[in-house]
Amino acid sequence: MQPSWKPIWETESGRQCAMVLRLENVVAGYDEGGDVLKGVNLEVEKNSITCIIGPNGAGKSTVLRSISGLLKPRIGSITFQDRAIAGMKPRQILALGIVQVPQNHSLFNDMTVRENIRLGGYLLRDSSLVARRLQELEELFPLIKERANDRAGDLSGGQQRTVEIARGLMLDPALVLLDEPSLGLAPKVLKQVLATATQLREMGKTVLLVEQNARSALHISTHGVVMESGRVRLTGSSQEILHNPEIGHLYLGGSLSSHTSQDDATNSVELPVRTSDTQEMP
Numbered sequence: 023m024q025p026s027w028k029p030i031w032e033t034e035s036g037r038q039c040a041m042v043l044r045l046e047n048v049v050a051g052y053d054e055g056g057d058v059l060k061g062v063n064l065e066v067e068k069n070s071i072t073c074i075i076g077p078n079g080a081g082k083s084t085v086l087r088s089i090s091g092l093l094k095p096r097i098g099s100i101t102f103q104d105r106a107i108a109g110m111k112p113r114q115i116l117a118l119g120i121v122q123v124p125q126n127h128s129l130f131n132d133m134t135v136r137e138n139i140r141l142g143g144y145l146l147r148d149s150s151l152v153a154r155r156l157q158e159l160e161e162l163f164p165l166i167k168e169r170a171n172d173r174a175g176d177l178s179g180g181q182q183r184t185v186e187i188a189r190g191l192m193l194d195p196a197l198v199l200l201d202e203p204s205l206g207l208a209p210k211v212l213k214q215v216l217a218t219a220t221q222l223r224e225m226g227k228t229v230l231l232v233e234q235n236a237r238s239a240l241h242i243s244t245h246g247v248v249m250e251s252g253r254v255r256l257t258g259s260s261q262e263i264l265h266n267p268e269i270g271h272l273y274l275g276g277s278l279s280s281h282t283s284q285d286d287a288t289n290s291v292e293l294p295v296r297t298s299d300t301q302e303m304p
């Protein structure tokens with residue numbers, strides 16, 4: 023299927039925006055069982071944080087796996103920048119600039135923080151580039167500089183998450199896929215992990231995020247996508263999704279006035295402001 027790619031889109035309000043990723047009618051599933059994604063259409067704006075929410079089993083993680091090449095769509099197209107990527111191997115997709123930070127904890131506990139991060143540059147052949155990127159990441163993430171020579175296994179869960187995300191940046195991706203970054207972490211660490219997503223955006227990256235803590239994640243996101251039963255049910259700005267009464271009732275724990283205590287810990291996260299002076303990693 024030939025993707026109908028248009029890099030510049032005009033929204034209903036007449037605002038022009040650049041798209042970095044587009045999924046059209048994506049149908050995908052696993053060997054056992056039928057199709058999990060039943061025709062997903064999704065657009066991701068450049069330099070956004072787009073958060074996918076929805077009930078368990080809706081197919082949120084499956085969307086990320088289809089984009090990163092871990093799962094091959096049976097039907098449909100996925101276009102990244104100007105390239106049709108559906109069906110490409112994960113390594114090719116990685117080389118094009120899409121990194122997926124996995125859901126499960128994936129650091130080598132007995133290696134140092136620096137050694138783990140260096141592994142993220144395994145596709146780079148130029149050792150001086152690897153060294154330069156490593157240095158840049160140590161400047162961007164003070165934690166990484168401070169704990170560079172410590173065993174990764176000795177870091178807290180939230181710190182390990184930051185290292186995993188930073189490791190993904192070694193290839194200087196344009197698009198970062200974050201699959202439930204707060205999974206298995208204490209609620210108080212959620213704010214810290216979501217702040218890393220905001221930091222990625224400030225670096226000029228685009229972030230596609232799946233997160234069970236939907237309200238907190240939408241607060242730091244620019245756009246929201248609601249999935250249900252393998253389809254996209256609703257898309258909009260994160261504020262539109264947050265203030266949609268039906269979505270609030272179904273997926274955000276009731277009305278806006280009834281925050282959970284966990285969300286109270288994160289509602290102080292400032293809403294990101296769309297800026298043009300973003301900093302690109304060299």
Ligand SMILES: Nc1ncnc2c1ncn2[C@@H]1O[C@H](COP(=O)(O)OP(=O)(O)OP(=O)(O)O)[C@@H](O)[C@H]1O
Pocket residue numbers: 052053054055058076077078079080081082083084085
């Ligand atoms: N490796 C797999 N093999 C077979 N079925 C799978 C596999 N991974 C996921 N599924 C099934 O695909 C469906 C969608 O899973 P997916 O993980 O994409 O949902 P999700 O929306 O991310 O939900 P959750 O929040 O529970 O992770 C579920 O029914 C799940 O059981």
